[in-house]
Amino acid sequence: xxxxxxxxxxxxxxxxxxxxxxxxxxxxxxxxxxxxxxxxxxxxxxxxxxxxxxxxxxxxxxxxxxxxxxxxxxxxxxxxxxxxxxxxxxxxxxxxxxxxxxxxxxxxxxxxxxxxxxxxxxxxxxxxxxxxxxxxxxxxxxxxxxxxxxxxxxxxxxxxxxxxxxxxxxxxxxxxxxxxxxxxxxxxxxxxxxxxxxxxxxxxxxxxxxxxxxxxxxxxxxxxxxxxxxxxxxxxxxxxxxxxxxxxxxxxxxxxxxxxxxxxxxxxxxxxxxxxxxxxxxxxxxxxxxxxxxxxxxxxxxxxxxxxxxxxxxxxxxxxxxxxxxxxxxxxxxxxxxxx
Ligand code: TXA
Ligand code: MG
Numbered sequence: 272x273x274x275x276x277x278x279x280x281x282x283x284x285x286x287x288x289x290x291x292x293x294x295x296x297x298x299x300x301x302x303x304x305x306x307x308x309x310x311x312x313x314x315x316x317x318x319x320x321x322x323x324x325x326x327x328x329x330x331x332x333x334x335x336x337x338x339x340x341x342x343x344x345x346x347x348x349x350x351x352x353x354x355x356x357x358x359x360x361x362x363x364x365x366x367x368x369x370x371x372x373x374x375x376x377x378x379x380x381x382x383x384x385x386x387x388x389x390x391x392x393x394x395x396x397x398x399x400x401x402x403x404x405x406x407x408x409x410x411x412x413x414x415x416x417x418x419x420x421x422x423x424x425x426x427x428x429x430x431x432x433x434x435x436x437x438x439x440x441x442x443x444x445x446x447x448x449x450x451x452x453x454x455x456x457x458x459x460x461x462x463x464x465x466x467x468x469x470x471x472x473x474x475x476x477x478x479x480x481x482x483x484x485x486x487x488x489x490x491x492x493x494x495x496x497x498x499x500x501x502x503x504x505x506x507x508x509x510x511x512x513x514x515x516x517x518x519x520x521x522x523x524x525x526x527x528x529x530x531x532x533x534x535x536x537x538x539x540x541x542x543x544x545x546x547x548x549x550x551x552x553x554x555x556x557x558x559x560x561x562x563x564x565x566x567x568x569x570x571x572x573x574x575x576x577x578x579x580x581x582x583x584x585x586x587x588x589x590x591x592x593x594x595x596x597x598x599x600x601x602x603x604x605x606x607x608x609x610x611x
Contacts, residue, residue, distance in 0.1 A: 300440025
């Protein structure tokens with residue numbers, strides 16, 4: 272299969288919509304990361320997404336909408352908080368889990384009786400969903416286990432020959448995937464942190480719980496609330512270590528331990544340790560979210576063997592950055608302050 276790169280002209284978006292309407296899969300831009308989209312109601316089409324990614328069948332897909340009325344065909348029950356959350360955060364990087372309707376095939380929901388729904392804010396994503404006239408199931412457009420792609424080129428790197436087309440809508444703005452929430456009691460539980468932060472959700476919800484799987488490893492046999500959390504994720508080929516502690520302690524740790532083939536993953540150039548190669552991905556949590564996945568891919572291209580990463584903040588969107596880097600590191604954290 273030859274993978275076509277499409278731009279955002281009306282003609283090209285119509286061509287992409289034609290592929291989706293006839294049961295195919297297309298790489299599409301969203302404000303979080305690129306997605307692999309197919310008709311969420313078409314089990315055969317959705318199976319092609321799982322095949323293209325090499326994704327385990329029990330990991331459910333998020334269903335994307337371009338108008339609130341589409342929810343009624345996807346969910347069998349809409350929790351009362353959805354209205355306020357949608358008003359405040361949609362279109363945007365928030366996925367809400369609800370009981371699924373009969374119309375959503377079990378393939379789409381990974382065998383669950385619930386479905387994650389998201390209204391993306393990327394204008395191209397919105398236009399495409401509108402042109403298709405059906406909600407689109409779309410996981411991140413990476414091969415299963417690789418960092419999510421934040422540009423059409425990175426989708427091509429993973430999906431060339433596996434899908435018929437990719438729509439190039441520029442770089443993804445947020446850079447990490449959407450916040451996934453489930454409804455619980457009078458509030459919500461964050462299953463995956465993202466661009467809509469805990470602090471922002473608290474403006475609308477009486478209570479917000481961060482699921483223990485966000486910061487802790489889930490054993491592969493455990494029943495995860497969000498199946499995606501139990502899989503190794505975002506992993507570059509390099510062995511990543513998160514070095515927790517002050518900048519001084521970080522520098523000392525790297526100076527003592529660095530060998531040929533090692534690379535530092537820094538927030539800014541000023542943190543570099545003499546002679547050790549480095550990549551910077553941003554000073555603020557927002558910049559870090561935007562740049563993390565691309566940085567992980569560049570580390571692989573450079574053939575880094577071991578990566579010493581500075582430890583992100585855990586407030587605001589920093590929690591999403593920390594959650595992703597923890598998985599990239601296979602939960603390997605080193606406390607540099609207590610090293611001799
Ligand atoms: O920003 C995003 O959410 C991107 C773009 C393309 O929209 N999509 C994305 O999809 O990240 P994916 O499939 O890579 O991640 C979806 C996550 C997985 O961890 C999955 O287990 C969880 O959401 N999820 C989806 N439906 C769920 C459900 N019904 N119950 C629990 N977790 C669910
Ligand atoms: Mg993904």
